[in-house]
Structure formats: structure tokens, C-alpha cells
Amino acid sequence: SQTIHQWPATLVQPVGSPLSLECTVEGTSNPNLYWYRQAAGRGLQLLFYSVGIGQISSEVPQNLSASRPQDRQFILSSKKLLLSDSGFYLCAWSGTASYTFGSGTRLTVV
Amino acid sequence: GQNIDQPTEMTATEGAIVQINCTYQTSGFNGLFWYQQHAGEAPTFLSYNVLDGLEEKGRFSSFLSRSKGYSYLLLKELQMKDSASYLCAVKDPSNDYKLSFGAGTTVTVRA
Numbered sequence: 504s505q506t507i508h509q510w511p512a513t514l515v516q517p518v519g520s521p522l523s524l525e526c527t528v529e530g531t532s533n534p535n536l537y538w539y540r541q542a543a544g545r546g547l548q549l550l551f552y553s554v555g556i557g558q559i560s561s562e563v564p565q566n567l568s569a570s571r572p573q574d575r576q577f578i579l580s581s582k583k584l585l586l587s588d589s590g591f592y593l594c595a596w597s598g599t600a601s602y603t604f605g606s607g608t609r610l611t612v613v
Numbered sequence: 614g615q616n617i618d619q620p621t622e623m624t625a626t627e628g629a630i631v632q633i634n635c636t637y638q639t640s641g642f643n644g645l646f647w648y649q650q651h652a653g654e655a656p657t658f659l660s661y662n663v664l665d666g667l668e669e670k671g672r673f674s675s676f677l678s679r680s681k682g683y684s685y686l687l688l689k690e691l692q693m694k695d696s697a698s699y700l701c702a703v704k705d706p707s708n709d710y711k712l713s714f715g716a717g718t719t720v721t722v723r724a
Contacts, residue, residue: 537712546700546715546717547700549712593655593656597704597712600644600661601661602646602712604648604655604656604657605655607654607655
């Protein structure tokens, strides 16, 4: 069966520090992968998606970037965090009739 | 573009039934998902409809009408643990099969 792992679960980072969130998927090959952000009390905003290794599409201009160095690995990064980067970050993968989220990372920028 | 509408909030009593409506206007359609999201947690999958009709899974049912751009999630025999946000999302093949999400409906179950 397919599983998705996302870490860390919570993170507190100072403004201006770098960020690296990692997501891996098991039990499937060549999945479509996604990074979402959810601000407090708000809906899900798609940040990046990837249909294959090295292929990244950005949905919104921002202080973040994404990379897919391996088929089942998706990384969200920032060189310098802003206060506005705080939120709940979710990785997801999609199959034909499924769209599954990781457990999420709660990022607080202080 | 994609436009997904659902009510912001609903309140119901324990043991009752609640119906959460979702209307969508998308360039294409390849399925509609419903998710449950408890506060501070990731969304969890509830149902997937790609054909018209009703899909029943225990206390939860989901209905789809593609011609009307309409779906609903029906929650029966409400329990306190059903208090959560419910997200409607449409998969759009003209948009690289990404999911477009509604803003979510917060359901509060009262004793």
C-alpha cells in the first residue's frame, strides 16, 4: 500500500533562517506530488506541484522553492524565512482515484 | 478557472443529519473528493465521486450531479467527533489534474 511521510511535525524558526521540509512517498512510482499551505482558519493553497523528477511548477510567487531530486521525494525550501511564511504545510500525492495528504508540518516563524 | 463554493459553517445536534452542499464551476472535471479535517490535523479522505449518483460509506454518503456541477456530503447519526471542517475538491484534467479546493465547511455538533 502507498504511504506518505512528511517531517518534521512542528518547527519554530527565526525570521531570516533557511527552511527545508521533506516529503517521501512509498509504494508507488512516478506519483504527482504537491505542496500546500494552510494559514490559520483558511483554505488550502497550492504552492508547488511536480509530475516527475526535476519538474516543478509554481502556483504562486513567494519566498519558497521546491525540488524533486528523486522520484518519490519532494522538498520545500526557503533561503530566508519571513513572518508570513508561518502556516501548516502539507505534502500530497495523487493517483488515479486518490489524493492523499501527509501529516503536515506546522511552521511558526518568530 | 476553478470556482468551488460551499457554506462556511453549519451547526447540528448529536444524532441528527447534516448535508453539506458543494457547487463547482471548473474548466474540466475528473472527479470530486470530500475530505474531513480536524483542527490542527491534515485532511483525511472521505469519498471520491466520478460518476453521477450516491455513494454510501457507513454514516457518510456523497452525491454527485455532473450536469448541475453539484455535490453533497451527507453525515448521518452525528457524533461529537464529527465536529470538523469538511473540504470539497474537484480534480480538473485541464488543470494538470490538480485539485481545486473549496474553503471548507466547519461543522459543529452540539450535545
